[in-house]
Amino acid sequence: xxxxxxxxxxxxxxxxxxxxxxxxxxxxxxxxxxxxxxxxxxxxxxxxxxxxxxxxxxxxxxxxxxxxxxxxxxxxxxxxxxxxxxxxxxxxxxxxxxxxxxxxxxxxxxxxxxxxxxxxxxxxxxxxxxxxxxxxxxxxxxxxxxxxxxxxxxxxxxxxxxxxxxxxxxxxxxxxxxxxxxxxxxxxxxxxxxxxxxxxxxxxxxxxxxxxxxxxxxxxxxxxxxxxxxxxxxxxxxxxxxxxxxxxxxxxxxxxxxxxxxxxxxxxxxxxxxxxxxxxxxxxxxxxxxxxxxxxxxxxxxxxxxxxxxxxxxxxxxxxxxxxxxxxxxxxxxxxxxxxxxxxxxxxxxxxxxxxxxxxxxxxxxxxxxxxxxxxxxxxxxxxxxxxxxxxxxxxxxxxxxxxxxxxxxxxxxxxxxxxxxxxxxxxxxxxxxxxxxxxxxxxxxxxxxxxxxxxxxxxxxxxxxxxxxxxxxxxxxxxxxxxxxxxxxxxxxxxxxxxxxxxxxxxxxxxxxxxxxxxxxxxxxxxxxxxxxxxxxxxxxxxxxxxxxxxxxxxxxxxxxxxxxxxxxxxxxxxxxxxxxxxxxxxxxxxxxxxxxxxxxxxxxxxxxxxxxxxxxxxxxxxxxxxxxxxxxxxxxxxxxxxxxxxxxxxxxxxxxxxxxxxxxxxxxxxxxxxxxxxxxxxxxxxxxxxxxxxxxxxxxxxxxxxxxxxxxxxxxxxxxxxxxxxxxxxxxxxxxxxxxxxxxxxxxxxxxxxxxxxxxxxxxxxxxxxxxxxxxxxxxxxxxxxxx
Numbered sequence: 001x002x003x004x005x006x007x008x009x010x011x012x013x014x015x016x017x018x019x020x021x022x023x024x025x026x027x028x029x030x031x032x033x034x035x036x037x038x039x040x041x042x043x044x045x046x047x048x049x050x051x052x053x054x055x056x057x058x059x060x061x062x063x064x065x066x067x068x069x070x071x072x073x074x075x076x077x078x079x080x081x082x083x084x085x086x087x088x089x090x091x092x093x094x095x096x097x098x099x100x101x102x103x104x105x106x107x108x109x110x111x112x113x114x115x116x117x118x119x120x121x122x123x124x125x126x127x128x129x130x131x132x133x134x135x136x137x138x139x140x141x142x143x144x145x146x147x148x149x150x151x152x153x154x155x156x157x158x159x160x161x162x163x164x165x166x167x168x169x170x171x172x173x174x175x176x177x178x179x180x181x182x183x184x185x186x187x188x189x190x191x192x193x194x195x196x197x198x199x200x201x202x203x204x205x206x207x208x209x210x211x212x213x214x215x216x217x218x219x220x221x222x223x224x225x226x227x228x229x230x231x232x233x234x235x236x237x238x239x240x241x242x243x244x245x246x247x248x249x250x251x252x253x254x255x256x257x258x259x260x261x262x263x264x265x266x267x268x269x270x271x272x273x274x275x276x277x278x279x280x281x282x283x284x285x286x287x288x289x290x291x292x293x294x295x296x297x298x299x300x301x302x303x304x305x306x307x308x309x310x311x312x313x314x315x316x317x318x319x320x321x322x323x324x325x326x327x328x329x330x331x332x333x334x335x336x337x338x339x340x341x342x343x344x345x346x347x348x349x350x351x352x353x354x355x356x357x358x359x360x361x362x363x364x365x366x367x368x369x370x371x372x373x374x375x376x377x378x379x380x381x382x383x384x385x386x387x388x389x390x391x392x393x394x395x396x397x398x399x400x401x402x403x404x405x406x407x408x409x410x411x412x413x414x415x416x417x418x419x420x421x422x423x424x425x426x427x428x429x430x431x432x433x434x435x436x437x438x439x440x441x442x443x444x445x446x447x448x449x450x451x452x453x454x455x456x457x458x459x460x461x462x463x464x465x466x467x468x469x470x471x472x473x474x475x476x477x478x479x480x481x482x483x484x485x486x487x488x489x490x491x492x493x494x495x496x497x498x499x500x501x502x503x504x505x506x507x508x509x510x511x512x513x514x515x516x517x518x519x520x521x522x523x524x525x526x527x528x529x530x531x532x533x534x535x536x537x538x539x540x541x542x543x544x545x546x547x548x549x550x551x552x553x554x555x556x557x558x559x560x561x562x563x564x565x566x567x568x569x570x571x572x573x574x575x576x577x578x579x580x581x582x583x584x585x586x587x588x589x590x591x592x593x594x595x596x597x598x599x600x601x602x603x604x605x606x607x608x609x610x611x612x613x614x615x616x617x618x619x620x621x622x623x624x625x626x627x628x629x630x631x632x633x634x635x636x637x638x639x640x641x642x643x644x645x646x647x648x649x650x651x652x653x654x655x656x657x658x659x660x661x662x663x664x665x666x667x668x669x670x671x672x673x674x675x676x677x678x679x680x681x682x683x684x685x686x687x688x689x690x691x692x693x694x695x696x697x698x699x700x701x702x703x704x705x706x707x708x709x710x711x712x713x714x715x716x717x718x719x720x721x722x723x724x725x726x727x728x729x730x731x732x733x734x735x736x737x738x739x740x741x742x743x744x745x746x747x748x749x750x751x752x753x754x755x756x757x758x759x760x761x762x763x764x765x766x767x768x769x770x771x772x773x774x775x776x777x778x779x780x781x782x783x784x785x786x787x788x789x790x
Contacts, residue, residue: 031207033162037138067131154536171208203326230315264635329382336417338388413520524555533629533645538656577736577768675726705729
């Protein structure tokens with residue numbers, strides 16, 4: 001997602017989540033995957049992981065049992081150890097027979113305190129761990145999954161978890177204790193963290209992480225910064241002459257964004273050494289991907305070692321990696337990079353260790369979209385490349401179309417498959433247009449794994465430039481930080497010939513610089529994203545979620561949202577405020593869970609899967625798209641991205657503090673007069689004996705100019721006064737108002753003494769309130785005077 005949405009998303013992220021307090025949050029999983037048909041131990045790290053009871057892994061055929069919860073030593077525990085150390089120091093001067101046992105206990109305490117000092121500044125978001133026992137079925141499909149944990153407060157965010165085909169090795173993280181020499185004080189005992197130098201056999205997948213160094217003996221007695229120097233891991237293996245080694249690291253791919261690190265992820269670096277310790281290959285990224293890949297032809301038999309570290313020599317608990325090593329099939333290029341829907345397309349692939357160089361991609365029965373393509377036959381599967389399926393007529397670029405005189409003539413609409421074959425070369429296309437004709441020219445390259453950094457230029461027959469574009473932000477590409485594809489949306493001024501130039505803005509080119517170029521009239525459409533992808537709610541309660549509209553080619557109308565009904569889908573959930581208003585890119589809606597009586601024991605134990613979809617009328621046809629679940633992630637303290645997830649999961653826990661769901665009694669949508677106010681009647685049924693003395697209502701992230709201006713009791717509920725400042729909010733604005741509800745009650749009596757302050761109790765959220773700001777003369781008769789009730 002572009003940084004243009006940063007301020008709004010940052011505000012949303014800062015809002016208190018009344019229904020998700022202390023929900024488990026995952027920062028890393030180590031190892032981040034395993035081989036088909038194996039069982040192994042996994043550590044997940046994060047926050048609020050105590051009492052994790054279950055684990056959810058998408059895709060099936062992966063069984064997980066939950067083990068021990070771990071947390072770092074606290075300051076109080078460390079002080080107890082220091083006190084005990086002082087007691088033991090006094091005992092050490094006692095009888096000689098006691099000295100050995102006392103010295104051993106003192107050494108153990110010394111080591112614990114050294115580790116405490118070295119790790120005391122670990123972020124709370126990384127500090128807790130849970131051990132898992134994972135068993136992957138032999139027939140489990142290889143590929144990326146999502147792993148989440150479940151606790152009493154709900155479901156965690158998802159993390160990438162891979163099912164692989166290769167034998168797996170996991171780094172053995174060790175700490176060496178260097179005891180004080182005999183006769184010397186125990187305080188000379190030190191600890192060290194030896195570098196990993198681990199033998200492996202190929203082919204293999206290696207799992208590890210770049211942890212912070214424990215530091216020198218002097219550093220071990222004081223706190224270290226959160227970004228201490230990291231360790232360096234090496235893995236040794238034997239290779240034969242002529243082997244085409246591929247070493248592919250996955251680091252940023254596993255944890256795509258870190259909020260508090262620059263550039264915003266673990267930037268892995270690979271170095272390959274021969275048996276004499278000489279560097280023979282190096283990589284710090286693969287094309288435009290931060291994760292590095294090395295291809296190396298082995299010149300002679302012998303032992304080699306690969307080293308992995310952070311580019312900035314940092315170390316953190318969440319700097320986790322997976323590294324595949326061996327004669328692995330790896331696709332580096334494909335042409336064409338897409339084809340027509342409901343047809344077969346013959347493609348050529350290039351790369352390393354490939355069993356074939358030609359494929360037929362069958363798009364019969366497929367709608368327009370992106371689909372993964374790989375090769376491998378009956379052996380190891382290669383990496384995947386995206387294949388863009390579309391409904392437009394297709395053509396391939398013709399050689400030599402690098403100038404207006406040799407421009408390739410095309411008839412619109414068209415999808416062109418081409419490449420910038422040489423550095424500095426342009427592809428030029430000529431087409432006929434008419435006055436007032438709307439035109440879209442859009443490049444698909446970086447979004448489908450081409451290194452091309454495209455640029456588009458449109459001219460008329462005289463060479464006069466009419467439009468130009470370098471980069472176009474595609475908000476649906478949450479993993480892209482450089483949106484390098486180009487797009488032009490314009491209106492042609494006159495009838496005649498037009499020329500479209502496509503090149504690489506950096507002047508690069510080559511066989512792998514491929515593209516798909518769409519030229520034609522606009523095709524209004526939309527995609528949807530919904531956050532968060534893990535929803536935690538109490539039975540019968542309501543909470544807000546956000547739906548984003550990714551509008552295409554000028555589409556600006558309303559989008560109606562609904563929960564999709566499908567076999568096995570849970571019943572009883574209610575979506576309120578379920579419209580994205582025309583011209584708006586996002587809306588906050590609310591989801592109300594079924595009441596406690598409707599939730600089965602199994603639904604309360606296991607996360608449920610929801611499907612949210614949107615429908616709109618486009619050119620006289622109803623178009624429907626399913627919303628893609630996503631996580632709102634911050635990168636490097638500032639930028640925010642919508643990272644797509646595989647499933648929209650909801651965890652329903654036991655009923656909340658209300659005896660029935662809150663209700664909006666007033667008619668909807670709420671007509672809010674510009675410069676005036678309106679009364680909204682609601683019902684919040686408090687449970688008996690709640691001891692709530694006062695109920696408070698607050699607007700959550702309202703539009704500018706809309707305020708909650710008073711609350712008054714009425715016979716059957718509560719009236720909330722909403723006011724609109726005409727200088728800040730204009731008539732015609734539509735959306736949803738989200739109102740959070742909390743109560744105040746007397747604090748409990750402690751030791752026979754009552755506390756004077758009131759205790760705040762979160763009660764929930766009202767169903768989303770659709771509103772429209774209207775001119776004052778259109779306001780309903782329910783407007784209020786200038787002095788609202790208190």
